[in-house]
Amino acid sequence: MIEPTSTAARIAVVGGGFTGLTAAYELAKAGHHVEVYEAAPTFGGLVAGFELEDGFPLERAYHFLYTTDKWMIGMAEELGIRDRLSFHPSSIKAFHEGERYGFTTPLELLRFKPLSLIDRIRTGLTGLRTLSLKNWQPLTTVTAYEWLCKVNGKKATDIVWKPLLMGKFDVYWDKVTMAWLWTRIHVRQTSKIKGEQTERLGYFEGGFRIMVDRWLEELTARGAVLRPSTPIQAFTEVEGKPALVIDGEERRFDAVLGAIPSTALARAAKDHPAMTPEYSKLLTDIDYLGAALMVITTDRPITDVYWHQIHDLDAPFLVFLSLDSLIGVENTGGRYIYYIGDYVQNDDELMTMDEDALRERWYAGLEKLLPEFTRDMVTESHVFRFRNAQHIVDVTFQSRIPEMKTPLPGYFLANFAQVFPEDRGTNYAVRDGLKVAELIEESLAQEPTRVARDEAPTIPADLGSAAS
């Protein structure tokens, strides 16, 4: 944590997702003049919320925490909302060729009929072998598919692992490094509570937006300027200080944090005098996938299982999950809430197709998967799409991660595509928001000149429906 400084600086945070909000909060707490610019009408980034027709708050994209997500839990404590975070027992069902199988406990894995008994045992042993490897570094240059085929056998890998890799990484599925999968398996195992067979997943009473609301309250109380619906298109430099073009006007800062995708930084800073073709290439060489999601509510339950993972390569979506099955229908006010989603390339038709056509496709998929589902059960549905939802962690990724301190003087970069080998997540967004705030502090301590106070903007804090 940063100690209050006597020489307050003027700092812009561009991007109001969990990384940007964490950094903004830390820097405001340290006494700096912070301004947060967010392109979307609401703060929260990929965790931004929406409301059902009766006002019940939800995330547009499903979110949960592991018991080991210590940075998120720490931030919840600091913001006074730890008591609203509960960890609920989770459950998983696997779908394969029209059948569904329990997939939560080792015993259920042993009963997973699509694999021969030998392959079931081998799959269990593959999990144990991965857990016994204490160091992920040697795995960074091996693809998960290659490693799994060797250890688990091709047949079992094609039935168990390949559909999961394809679902999460689409056309890049066979490029993903084993170091990423190693971390996923380790996180899931270590987050299990001793003596319990199933894992527990965390969810906030009131949804994740209560954290966004608390950050916005704290920022407002410290005089920060909060500007939703303000995309920043030009990162430049004026008289040796980083400057942003905001509402057509150039404004100087002592430091600027881009808590935005690396590709967005490359675009915004393309005319910055210190931008080089090499740095631009580093930023744009990161491949991102988009995500298409649909949230539906029904008047009857469809399932009592939280997570349904799909092991059929021709399935129309990756995941179907039931929020009320995780947190209990008593915590959703009697509502049955489901998320259906898929990761696809940003130019895939799912990212632009008409919402009704998407509904039609996914309802048909649900009818095939779960005979319990009928369209007349649906009481409301909401379609959301996210560009840059997941980055591709291939075998060269580790050597291509941009530093948080950029070569553009006074500019910093923090986003989920710097997270490695862990899967990106809110926990690492908070960790990296804290880290970049500390780096900014250190750098400001070495650069004592400050942008004059009369360059301060006169824009009042304008939250509007910022977190809703």
Ligand SMILES: Cc1cc2nc3c(=O)[nH]c(=O)nc-3n(C[C@H](O)[C@H](O)[C@H](O)COP(=O)(O)OP(=O)(O)OC[C@H]3O[C@@H](n4cnc5c(N)ncnc54)[C@H](O)[C@@H]3O)c2cc1C
């Ligand atoms: C489908 C899905 C499910 C997920 N599930 C989980 C989960 O269960 N648990 C978990 O912990 N994590 C989960 N995550 C990951 C988690 O949401 C992210 O890791 C985290 O939110 C990243 O935060 P961020 O601030 O780095 O990025 P973002 O949330 O992407 O924030 C970046 C912000 O920058 C803004 N921006 C971009 N360009 C500009 C510009 N030029 N000017 C101004 N603003 C700009 C964007 O609008 C955005 O709000 C999930 C993600 C997805 C997509």
